[in-house]
Amino acid sequence: NAGVTQTPKFRILKIGQSMTLQCTQDMNHNYMYWYRQDPGMGLKLIYYSVGAGITDKGEVPNGYNVSRSTTEDFPLRLELAAPSQTSVYFCASSYFYLGQQSPDTQYFGPGTRLTVL
Amino acid sequence: DAKTTQPPSMDCAEGRAANLPCNHSTISGNEYVYWYRQIHSQGPQYIIHGLKNNETNEMASLIITEDRKSSTLILPHATLRDTAVYYCIAGYSTLTFGKGTMLLVSP
Numbered sequence: 001n002a003g004v005t006q007t008p009k010f011r012i013l014k015i016g017q018s019m020t021l022q023c024t025q026d027m028n029h030n031y032m033y034w035y036r037q038d039p040g041m042g043l044k045l046i047y048y049s050v051g052a053g054i055t056d057k058g059e060v061p062n063g064y065n066v067s068r069s070t071t072e073d074f075p076l077r078l079e080l081a082a083p084s085q086t087s088v089y090f091c092a093s094s095y096f097y098l099g100q101q102s103p104d105t106q107y108f109g110p111g112t113r114l115t116v117l
Numbered sequence: 118d119a120k121t122t123q124p125p126s127m128d129c130a131e132g133r134a135a136n137l138p139c140n141h142s143t144i145s146g147n148e149y150v151y152w153y154r155q156i157h158s159q160g161p162q163y164i165i166h167g168l169k170n171n172e173t174n175e176m177a178s179l180i181i182t183e184d185r186k187s188s189t190l191i192l193p194h195a196t197l198r199d200t201a202v203y204y205c206i207a208g209y210s211t212l213t214f215g216k217g218t219m220l221l222v223s224p
Contacts, residue, residue: 004160031210033211035214040216041216042204042213042214042215042216042217043161043214044214045211045212045213048211058211059213088158090160090161092160092161096210105151105163105166106153106161106163106212107163108160108161108162109160110159110160111158111159111160
């Protein structure tokens, strides 16, 4: 049981390039999330998904796109990379069902460190 | 999510209890209090959560005041490996992480 895995671990992009950050979970969780963390700051929610085919914006969605075609995968797409997108990106997942007393805990991946030059 | 306020840093001696405070005076009735920690740039790790009652698990205890406006995370016997940033979050399904408290456990 690998939990939440993210690839790549590190990446350097030039301004204007595009890339996809991969996230996979093997816990059959229905909820998945993407966060970014700038130096010395807390995590900010970019996008989240409550199940396959359903996504919604978080606090800082501009410049990013997501899709959720399967339960396991939740890729994050950066189009036209900008220096402001230099950050560490974390993917997380959790399990929640209607009627559950409280949302289940979020499990985080190890992160992708992205630098845009 | 309700806003939370935490001290930016705290120190604790190894083997002693670490008590981390959090204010969440605007918490709404259906919002839970969650605690996560982040060890040196790793992904955050869940510690504990609660609604009204005090909670305890193998990692920590959570004490929530009766008016739910503040809470305290207690690590009963802090070790060097507990050095981390601790985040207190008041929310439901989506979580808002602030800057947290940097806890430094020293020998």
